[in-house]
Amino acid sequence: MTVVRVKGEDMIAVKDASSELKAYFESLSRSKGRDITYTVRTYGCQLNESDSEKLEGMLISFGLKKCEDSIPDLVILNTCSVRENAEDRLFGNLGEFKAAMREDSDRLLIVCGCMMKVKENVDRIKKSFPYVDLVFDPQNLHRFPVLLLQKIKRHKQLTDISIDDYIADDTLLDIRRQRKFRALVPIMYGCNNFCTYCIVPYTRGRERSRDYELIMKDLKDLSDAGYKEIMLLGQNVNSYTAYDKPYFPQLLRDAAEKFDFKRIRFMSSHPKDISDEVIDIMASHDNIEKHLHLPLQSGSDRILKAMNRPYTKEKFLKTAMRFREMISDGSLSTDIIVGFPGETEEDFLETLDVVKKVGFDSAFTFQYSPRPGTVAAKMEGRLSPEVMRDRFSRLLEIQNDLAYRSNQAKVGKTEDVLIEGESSGDSNVLTGRTSSFHLINFTIPDELKIEGYSSNDYEGMMCRVRFTEARPYSVDGIMESFI
Ligand code: SF4
Secondary structure, three states, X not given: OEEOOOOHHHHHHHHHHHHHHHHHHHHHHHHHOOOOEEEEEEOOOHHHHHHHHHHHHHHHHOOOEEOOOOOOOEEEEEEOOOOHHHHHHHHHHHHXXXXXXXHOOOOEEEEEEXXXXXXXXXXXXXXXXXXXXXXXXXHHHHHXXXXXXXXXXXXXXXXXXXXXXXXXXXXXXXXXOOOOOEEEEEOEEOOOOOOOOOOHHHHOOOOEEOOHHHHHHHHXXXXXXXXXXXXXXXXXXXXXXXXXXXXXXXXXXXXXXXOOOOXXXXXXXXOOOOOHHHHHHHHHOOOEXXXXXXXXXXXXXXXXXXXXXXXXXXXXXXXXXXXXXXXXXXXXXXXXXXXXXXXXXXXXXXXHHHHHHHOOOEEEEEEOOOOOOOOHHHOOOOOOHHHHHHHHHHHHHHHHHHHHHHHHOOOOOEEXXXXXXXXXXXXXXXXXXXXXXXXXXXXXXXXXXXXXXXXXXXXXXXXEEEEEEEOOOOEEEEEEEEO
């Protein structure tokens, strides 16, 4: 695993291009007599969200304003290639923009993200969507200003897909955080695991860990800036390496002990890599979230082998049980794929067995869909849609019941909640998360309300909430005090 390198000359070119873009957009704004606006639509995982925050930071530095309603002057679609439906959505969305792009020749439509690492997708854009202005991949993210400027000067579609694994370090980029209390902090990029169903190692490249000191500097800056929550991100955070040795436990401990964060989260952990030490550190630090996301994918040893996931059902159960034992009020979530090629009823029952034994508090469940370019896409033994649907709904029924029970177990308790803002659909209700990542919707008694505050003004504050009623995917409550 190599440490992320920073090419100094690249960053000088980026700075120069950014200055030129700022001047270009200022002049466009003057000629149109209004602000120049942008929107960034993000598909997929938190790493994509983190990339979008960097793109937004750059757009804001060019003087663009975020657009909430009408069609903006610049649109970025940051794509994901993990699931087939995300790809279908992208091509559907591109069609939507055709008329708008014809209407205004200054308008810019940009597509980036993991899907752009798949040649067929780039070819399809070139052939069927000539009005897309710029296409680039995640490895080229830091060069976005250079590419955008080239495109504006050349007036024709520009495609720039890198062939190496190079990524510039985040520290050099302006970031526009989506939430004022939460910061996403990538600690590593890429993946070496090559699970046979997954396209990520081909789109995000091999594992590269960020420099430890730079991560610490980011954490200090974020702590000084008052961020309450950080999320350490990577495709496989437990593979984080510094000073030529595995270093995630130390990184987690330092993040918890050296700074003033209320909540520290991390995502994702591969079951083959997570150590007892990490669970012990979680148990012994109150500011590390009591929630572990541990992707099971399948409970059958045979299918795990076919997926190239080098752990067994027994090992997974051992890790999950240790977590339950050490952090009794914690929660476990997972990812499960139903209908991997060759999955028999017995294999599926093994998965259900793990689900019931662990009692996951929540789960992301998927029906297998082949990703072109992966090993599994060429495997025989594809399941019929009927069998797939039947297994999926049986799994869902069990998992929904487990999630509801997990919410029910909260009723009657009082816990710390980090407020995320107004609950969707009711401006009198606030929403937030417990340390175990349970979603809480709650009201504030009149005597605790802060004069002049709207619901969203409470975002990022901590409070104590008494839980009153469980719902399928959340818990209702009443605030008792601010903390
Ligand atoms: S660990 Fe497996 S599923 Fe996760 S990103 Fe790597 S290859 Fe994909």
